[in-house]
Amino acid sequence: MPHDQDVEGENDPESASTYECLECGTVVEANTHPGVCECGGEFQNRAKSLE
């Protein structure tokens, strides 16, 4: 995941979180939990588990 400040189209990048689908690996950036992926998988907030 890029970790610079080059964020486009984000109103408030500081409160945006990155969620990754546990099933298909789809990555979504959102301010709130995106819920369930279109594949039916569950999104996990990975902002707290950056390496």
Ligand SMILES: [Zn+2]
């Ligand atoms: Zn998915």
